[in-house]
Amino acid sequence: MRFLQHPGVARLVTSLATLAGVAVLVFVMLRAIPGDQITANLGTEAAALTPEQLAALEAYYGIDQPLVVQFFTWLGQVFQGNLGFSSRAQLPVWDLIAMTAPVTLELALLSIVIALAVGVPIGMLAASGRDKARDLVGQAIALVGLSIPAFLLATVLLTSSSTAWQFNPNGLGYAAPWVDLGLNLQQMLMPALTLGLGIAAPIIRTTRTAVLDIRGLDFIRTAKAKGVGPQLLQRRHILRNALVPIVTMTGLQFGYLLGGAVVVEQVFSLPGIGRQVLIGIQQKEYAVVQSTVLIIAVAFVLVNLVTDAVYRLVDPRVRAA
Amino acid sequence: MSQIRMRALAGVVGLGLALSACATTTGTGSAGSTGSSAPGTAGPAGANPNATLVVGITTDPNSLNPWKATQFQAVNVLETMYNSLTQFDKDLKVVPSLAESWTTAADGKTVTVKLRQGVTFADGSALDAADVKFSLDKIKDPATAAVAAASLASVTTVTVKDPATVELTLSGPDAALASNLASLNLSILPSEATDATYATAPNGTGPFQFVSRVPNQSVSVKRNDAYWGDKAKAAKLEFRVIPEESAIVSAVQSGNVHIASLKDPLVAKTASASNVTIVKTPQLNYHVLQLNATKGALTDVNVRLAIQCGIDRKQVLDTAALGEGEVTGPNTSPAYKSDPNARPCPTRDVAKAKDYLAKSGKTNVVVKTIVSQGEYATSVNEAQNVQAQLKDVGISLELEVMESGAYVKKWVAADFEAAIALNGGRPDPDGAYSRYFISTGNLNKVAGYSSPALDQLFAQGKATTDYTARKEIYKKVDAELENKAVWVWLFTGYGYTATAKGVSGFEPNPTGSFRSLAATGVS
Numbered sequence: 001m002r003f004l005q006h007p008g009v010a011r012l013v014t015s016l017a018t019l020a021g022v023a024v025l026v027f028v029m030l031r032a033i034p035g036d037q038i039t040a041n042l043g044t045e046a047a048a049l050t051p052e053q054l055a056a057l058e059a060y061y062g063i064d065q066p067l068v069v070q071f072f073t074w075l076g077q078v079f080q081g082n083l084g085f086s087s088r089a090q091l092p093v094w095d096l097i098a099m100t101a102p103v104t105l106e107l108a109l110l111s112i113v114i115a116l117a118v119g120v121p122i123g124m125l126a127a128s129g130r131d132k133a134r135d136l137v138g139q140a141i142a143l144v145g146l147s148i149p150a151f152l153l154a155t156v157l158l159t160s161s162s163t164a165w166q167f168n169p170n171g172l173g174y175a176a177p178w179v180d181l182g183l184n185l186q187q188m189l190m191p192a193l194t195l196g197l198g199i200a201a202p203i204i205r206t207t208r209t210a211v212l213d214i215r216g217l218d219f220i221r222t223a224k225a226k227g228v229g230p231q232l233l234q235r236r237h238i239l240r241n242a243l244v245p246i247v248t249m250t251g252l253q254f255g256y257l258l259g260g261a262v263v264v265e266q267v268f269s270l271p272g273i274g275r276q277v278l279i280g281i282q283q284k285e286y287a288v289v290q291s292t293v294l295i296i297a298v299a300f301v302l303v304n305l306v307t308d309a310v311y312r313l314v315d316p317r318v319r320a321a
Numbered sequence: 322m323s324q325i326r327m328r329a330l331a332g333v334v335g336l337g338l339a340l341s342a343c344a345t346t347t348g349t350g351s352a353g354s355t356g357s358s359a360p361g362t363a364g365p366a367g368a369n370p371n372a373t374l375v376v377g378i379t380t381d382p383n384s385l386n387p388w389k390a391t392q393f394q395a396v397n398v399l400e401t402m403y404n405s406l407t408q409f410d411k412d413l414k415v416v417p418s419l420a421e422s423w424t425t426a427a428d429g430k431t432v433t434v435k436l437r438q439g440v441t442f443a444d445g446s447a448l449d450a451a452d453v454k455f456s457l458d459k460i461k462d463p464a465t466a467a468v469a470a471a472s473l474a475s476v477t478t479v480t481v482k483d484p485a486t487v488e489l490t491l492s493g494p495d496a497a498l499a500s501n502l503a504s505l506n507l508s509i510l511p512s513e514a515t516d517a518t519y520a521t522a523p524n525g526t527g528p529f530q531f532v533s534r535v536p537n538q539s540v541s542v543k544r545n546d547a548y549w550g551d552k553a554k555a556a557k558l559e560f561r562v563i564p565e566e567s568a569i570v571s572a573v574q575s576g577n578v579h580i581a582s583l584k585d586p587l588v589a590k591t592a593s594a595s596n597v598t599i600v601k602t603p604q605l606n607y608h609v610l611q612l613n614a615t616k617g618a619l620t621d622v623n624v625r626l627a628i629q630c631g632i633d634r635k636q637v638l639d640t641a642a643l644g645e646g647e648v649t650g651p652n653t654s655p656a657y658k659s660d661p662n663a664r665p666c667p668t669r670d671v672a673k674a675k676d677y678l679a680k681s682g683k684t685n686v687v688v689k690t691i692v693s694q695g696e697y698a699t700s701v702n703e704a705q706n707v708q709a710q711l712k713d714v715g716i717s718l719e720l721e722v723m724e725s726g727a728y729v730k731k732w733v734a735a736d737f738e739a740a741i742a743l744n745g746g747r748p749d750p751d752g753a754y755s756r757y758f759i760s761t762g763n764l765n766k767v768a769g770y771s772s773p774a775l776d777q778l779f780a781q782g783k784a785t786t787d788y789t790a791r792k793e794i795y796k797k798v799d800a801e802l803e804n805k806a807v808w809v810w811l812f813t814g815y816g817y818t819a820t821a822k823g824v825s826g827f828e829p830n831p832t833g834s835f836r837s838l839a840a841t842g843v844s
Contacts, residue, residue, distance in 0.1 A: 035726030039733060041383055043696075043725075044744075045391045045468055047733040048756065048763040052463030053470065060466070088383050089536035090521045096536060155567060162571035163594065171572025173375075173561050174538055269563045271537045279537060283383055284726070 011308075015301045022297040026290050027071050033281070037061045037087075040284040061087065063286075074290060083295075084287025086280075093291045096276055101295070104265075104272035106177065107195070108257035110188050112250060114196025115203055120246065122200070123207025124234065130212060138204060145201030154194045154267040161190070170268045191268045195261050199253045206249045210242035217241075243314045251307030255300045368825060368842020374555040376838065377569040377581030381537055381562045386519045387508035388460055388467040396505050397582075397835040398540050398560050402443070403508035403525035406434060406453070407499050408836065411828050413655055413748040415499045419448065419509055419526060429494025429784065434487045440549045442511045443523070443530040450481040455512035457489075469506035471756060471763050475783075494784040496791060497751035528553045528839035538562055554826060554842035573597050573819045579843050580820045580827060582835075585698040586645035589817035596822050601645070601815035602829040605653045605746030605753075608637075608646075608699070610690075610707060610809040613769030616738045619688065623681035624716075625806035628688075630666035630674035631714035632707055638812040641702035646814040651754065651802050653746040653813050655831070656788075657795050661810075664803040674714040686716045690739040693728035697743050703811065704741045735766045746813070748832065750795045755779045758802070770807045 038057050039046045049057070058064040065073070077084065083093035126138025162168035169186035177184040214220065215238060223237050260274020273292060280288035311318045382395035387403045390396050406420040421437040440448040457479045460467040475495040480488045491498070501507070511524060518524065523531040528550065529542035540560040544553040561578060563569045566585050570592040572578035583589045583599075593599050610632070618624045634648040650659025666673060678686065692704040701722055708718040718739070723731075731737050747753040757768035759779045765771055778801065782794045802808070818829045823844040828837040 033724075033726055034730040039729045040726060041389070042391050042468060043729055044732050044742075044767075046729065047735075047767050048468070048471060049466065050463055050470070050763070053466040056464045056466045086536070087520075090385075091536060099536070155565075158568060158571050162575040166575045168571050168575035168577055170568070171561075171563065171575055171577030173559070266564045267568055269565075269568060271535075271562075275537060275564070279380070 011305070015305070018301060019294065019297055023075065023290070023294055024071075026293045027074075027286075030281070030284075030286055030289055031067065033284070035284060036063055037284040037286070038063075040282065070286075074287060078291065078294065083291035086285055086288050088279075088283055088285055088288075093288050096288065097273070097292060097295055100260075100271055100273040100276045102176070103174070103270055104258060104260050104274065106184075107188060107191055107261065107265075107270065107272060108254055110192035111195035111199060111257060111261075112254050114192055115199035115253070116250065118196065119200035119203030120207050120239075123204040124211055124239065126204065127208045127211035127215070128234075135208075138208065142201045142204040142208075145197050145204070148198070150194055150198055150261070151263045151267060153197070154191070154264050157190045157194060158267060170270070174269070174271050187268070187270070191261070191264045191270060194264050195257065199257075202249055202253070203246065206245050207242065210245045211238055214238050214241045240314065244311060244318075247307060247310050247314060251303055251310070255303040258299045258303065259296045367823075367844045368554045369844055370554070370842075371556045372843045373557040373559055374580065374824070374838070374841060374843050375578045376558060376560045376835075377563050377572055377578040378560050379562070379564055379566060379569065381534070381540060381560070385521065385523050385531075385534070386516075387505050387510070387523075387525070388465060388469070388519075390505065391468055393833065394560075397833075398542075399508070399523065399525075400505055400527070400834060400836050401529040401542055401558060401838055402523045402527040402531055403505060403510075404440075404527050405503055405505065405507045405509060407503040409500075409503050409748060409830070409832065409834070411830055411837070413831060415503060415748075418503070419453075420502075423499070425494075425786075429786070430491045432489040432491065432498065433482070434489065436485045436487065437549060438485060440526050441547050442526055443545060444511070445547075446511055446513075448509065448511075448526055449484040450487045451484075452512045453487045453509055454479045454481050455514075456509045457507075459510075460507060467506065469501070469504050472501035472504065472507060472752070494786070496783055496786045497749045497755075500747075500749035501752050503748075529558060532557070548839075551840065553839040555838075558838060567591075570597070570819060573821050576821050578821065579824045580818065580838075580841065582829075582833065583817040583819055586643050586814065586817075587698065589645075589815075589819070590643060592817075592819055598820045600818045600820070600829055602818070603647060603831055604813055604816045604833065605748065605831045606743055606833075607649050607651075607653050607746055607813050608642075608703060608811045609742050609744060610811060611737075611740040611742050611744075611767075611769070612688075612806070612808055613735060613738050613740075614807065615735075615769050617688070618681075618683050618686045619738055619769075621681045621683065622805055623677045624683060624686055626665055627674045627677035627681070627686075627714055628711060628716060629664070629803075629806040629809050630670045630677060631711050631716065632809055632811075633669035633710060634661075634809075634811050636669075636710065637703055637706045640706045641699040642812070642814055646812045649810050649813045651799050651808075651810055652750050652795060653831075654748045654750065654753070656748070657750045657792060659796075659799045659810075663796075663799065665806070669710070671713050678715060684715075687719055688716060688739045689719045689721060689737065690741060691728055691731050691737040692720050692722045692741045693725045694722050696725040696728065699814070700741055700743070707741070732767060735769060750798065751779065751782055754798065755783070758798075758807070768807075770805070772801070772805070775801055 085092050086096055089096060122138045122141060126135045129135050169183060175183040220237060223233055260272050262274035262278050265272040265275045277289055277292050378394045380394055382398045383392045384390045384395050387399045390399055404418045406418060407415050408418040410416045419437055420434045423432055423434045425432050436450060457473060459465050461470055461473050475491045476489050477492050478490045482488050510519060528545055528548045530545045532541040532543050534540045539562060543557045563572055566583050566588045569581045570588060573581060574594050574597055589599055612619050612625050614620055638644055638646050648661045650661045652659040693700050704720050708720060711718050732740055756762040756764045758771060758775045760771040760776055778794055778798045782791055785791045785794060816833050825842055827841040
């Protein structure tokens with residue numbers, strides 16, 4: 001039984017427990033929302049259904065079964081690799097995920113790249129002159145980034161670019177990168193900027209704090225005393241040591257992004273996974289929401305595992321432990 | 322039996338006259354040419370016959386089955402591909418569609434429908450009487466769960482007389498039948514259609530044919546070159562899903578979307594730009610404070626009258642909807658429009674309201690009111706304004722603002738004392754209200770009111786085919802509804818159509834129908 005004490009095994013067990021928890025929670029929460037697929041589809045017209053019609057529809061949507069049966073039927077199918085079927089889209093949920101996940105993944109990656117490209121240099125710059133003008137400016141940028149809601153920034157970007165320059169690639173209908181890479185990148189530009197600037201804010205703060213912490217440590221003084229130049233000092237001694245919290249923050253934000261940035265996907269009409277869940281909830285397509293959220297949870301768990309692995313890469317102390 | 326050519330009917334004011342057994346036959350237009358009476362026949366100048374017209378919609382259809390589609394966007398998309406036996410023209414008059422003409426027996430109990438000849442489905446098969454019988458029977462079958470099954474309640478049997486003729490046997494005269502038959506939910510499908518085929522591959526007789534659908538992104542249709550009426554002006558239509566109305570406006574401004582219908586008056590007001598045209602059309606849908614006369618203090622007619630007199634409808638319209646609409650009575654269709662001044666308190670009268678309340682002998686009246694959030698833009702503002710106004714009368718509206726799913730659940734179960742609602746209007750008053758206010762109506766539980774007088778009036782209205790006589794009957798219905806303060810009808814809003822430069826030929830419709838997309842071109 002000693003293998004159970006291996007950190008990897010423990011990690012795996014907690015991950016599986018998390019997924020099981022997510023499965024139950026989503027199932028229960030979905031049922032707690034009033035209404036079902038019939039009322040979601042027909043709206044108030046559902047009141048006009050005769051009992052016979054209602055029974056026919058309940059059987060069609062599989063909501064005539066007891067909840068426990070519904071849950072285990074769904075879970076059993078998931079274990080067999082069948083995530084369910086969307087009666088609205090007339091497609092298996094796998095197919096829907098295959099369409100939407102790449103959109104969200106691309107958006108998440110681009111947003112993180114923008115966030116890092118903006119956040120880390122500003123954070124380092126701010127830290128390099130504590131309480132000086134550049135620090136205040138850096139912190140002000142972070143504050144603004146945190147305070148502007150994504151929906152507002154998104155709407156302002158979209159409206160102003162379409163009225164001022166008639167530039168609105170997102171109005172053209174989504175183009176996958178393998179169909180039209182140029183158009184695809186144009187369509188990703190504004191949403192990735194919106195998300196990237198929002199995420200840059202916590203990265204600025206994390207970077208600044210981490211760098212300031214490291215700069216005060218003894219080994220930096222030693223390095224300076226040894227005559228290490230400022231460039232090398234910043235890069236090799238300070239930034240490398242400050243990377244752990246930055247990686248943590250980035251991994252966390254990336255995980256959230258994989259859940260789909262619903263608001264941004266909505267405003268820029270990107271058919272991502274967040275919108276898929278939103279529409280699933282609106283239409284009460286239980287299988288779609290349950291399975292998609294489960295897949296998102298799996299992705300989140302995986303990102304966390306990868307983040308752990310990156311720690312080992314950037315910090316030898318973690319490796320030693 | 323008197324034969325009525327439908328071409329002639331198109332010129333008669335009034336709806337539902339088509340089943341008239343005794344109306345004089347006027348006009349002699351050739352039935353074969355009735356296709357030209359379809360809406361939007363004027364050819365747009367400079368339209369490119371090879372163009373793809375892009376239509377912005379906020380969500381993709383939740384069903385491609387025309388018998389089950391109630392969602393606005395689904396109806397709009399499917400209307401381009403399907404036809405019913407009748408249809409409405411732009412003035413909401415019933416005109417022929419797949420039925421070329423129909424005659425009603427003197428006793429009103431048999432309707433013989435002559436089908437248009439040379440009509441084919443998208444798959445090339447010809448329309449015949451068997452398809453009509455199949456469709457109507459299937460819609461009536463409870464197992465289909467078709468939403469318009471109740472519209473055919475008076476139809477007992479459908480008989481194929483010959484490939485071009487169908488006979489409908491009715492349980493009694495039904496003056497609303499022709500109007501009801503125009504619904505997309507009564508579309509005619511080929512008799513080979515199965516659940517699987519109509520859910521994924523629409524196969525109708527409309528001006529466009531299904532091409533493809535990408536869930537949550539788009540639906541594409543192409544011109545049906547074998548269409549029986551005027552051929553579509555655009556080679557293709559792409560219904561493009563853009564979830565936010567403001568983002569749709571941006572897309573129209575940048576020219577990426579050609580046409581879209583908008584619901585939110587605020588968005589529509591901000592949408593006007595040099596290269597965008599916004600047209601507003603009065604809608605049949607009406608905003609109403611539904612009172613449930615079976616619950617609490619509302620069982621007392623004086624309390625209901627106090628509420629009615631305590632509300633300035635114009636103020637509700639102005640505050641909640643930026644004044645974008647008109648104060649309305651029960652009937653919103655042009656041919657049967659109610660007079661909004663024919664009611665106990667046409668303008669707000671707080672003193673009279675207090676009198677009514679005193680007459681009821683009730684104090685501390687609290688009315689639990691359900692309000693949906695997110696379903697349409699103005700709901701919460703309407704509720705808050707009505708609440709503030711009724712406070713002056715001494716009536717307290719306890720608002721339960723909830724997510725639309727929760728609201729629908731309560732509404733469907735009639736689990737409310739009052740409800741702020743936006744209800745769908747219909748061109749025919751019987752179609753609009755009999756389901757609510759006759760005691761056996763399938764929505765009577767939700768309406769919360771019925772009376773022998775209303776039952777009798779609706780029965781008369783259904784049996785009367787003469788327009789003038791019928792109009793008088795529904796005036797009496799209006800009076801009954803208003804004098805008993807059954808509900809408080811507030812206002813009708815506008816529908817907005819945003820079009821980009823170069824788009825021509827689109828005729829907006831009070832039902833919100835997109836049928837005239839066939840006549841719309843883009844340069």
